[in-house]
Amino acid sequence: MFNTSLPVTYLTLQYRYTQKFDGRNQLPFVHRKRPSESRVSTYDLPSSHLGTMFRIKPSNTNQADDSASRDAKVSKLRAGLGPLSGRSLKFCTDPCLRRYLEAQNWNLDKAKKMLEETLKWRSTFKPEEIRWHEVAHEGETGKVSRANFHDRLGRTALIIRSGKQNTSCPEGNIRHLVYLLENAILNLPEDQEQISWLIDFNGWSLNTNVSIKTARDIIYMMQNHYPERLAIVVLYSPPRFFKAFWKVVKYFIDTKTFEKIKFVYPNNKDSLELMKSFFDTENLPSEFGGKATLNYDHEEFSRLMAQEDIKTAKFWGFDDVAVHTNGNNGYSKAEVTPVAVPADAIMSRLKTADHLEETTHPTLLITADTVYFHEIPDEVIDRLIKEGIILNVDGGLMLVHPLTLPFVDTVIGTADSVMGLPRGLTEKLIQEAL
16 A cells, blocks of 8 residues: 655645636646646645545445445434424435435535525425416516426436526526426436536626626525535636636535536537437537537526426425326316416406405406416315405415416416516515505
């Protein structure tokens, strides 16, 4: 074995810093010291790394022991979290616990702290409750969308088109991204836990870019609340002036995440081979060097996401209504096609209720926005009327109500404009009145 305490004249373990555009550092390597070399820092390398560097093959016994040790840590982490219930219990699966341990190099205390912070974040941010109609305006240009193809391992891919940025609200951008992240994860095959990111820089400029603070917040969220969820992040053909932004942002990225970020260029052989190893070029859009065409249709994507919202509600247990399914698409047997339900039609149904007082005059604001519902069973409508809350809601029906949400097909517009005055117009009128 090598003695790591040998003088540098015999063995030097060094880490050479490079000034490449992508900001990467070379991996540790072993060589004899060259006095003529400059800007070289010398580090002590743990002896545990020598097996990897010199290809010392671990024994099967060690592998078994390591696997048993990790299983034990998963059990200890679960015990350390204490009793869980509801969404926290559903979130904290064994694979989830393993991801947090892996992110912290199997340090039990650090993984526990990290996971507890995520559970606290999820209890306040409530990512599983975000619905498409709440963030649809952020996605009108297709700046972030779920791809209609997968990588070679069947993993979900997210497409980010940096030049399509259409809003400047940090919270809105993050909620939109979180919604799509949750949806991408929900659509992963059972044997996969990671998603692929494809970032297109066509049309990107400093004016269309998110702020450094927003980028930092997104990086923090990904690393701390979605650990080990990234398979690869492809930065495809970034312009030269992206270098200034990258120089700042890269300092917020931890080592594990950094290793998954790949700078890809269309005329670079290594880049082409990397893309082929992860994606089938027949399905890959031309924006990323493939042969397919990338067309984002916001209305079509909205319909897809409305269907996905039903799936999300069922996964998290929000749909406590018994839906009579036909076993194929999850909708009622009586359903033929989604129908637009005008607010006055809904209110006319409510007026038939015996308990509605004669003096009750529902006030409706009918806008150009439309909500498409699947057929709503009579028993659901009866429960809504009995509950009574919808009698005080503009438009007659709350889109986010747990009884009605599973039956929403598509929202054309935004939730606030469907249920009343659009928020932007309301704020404008208030400002004018002050």
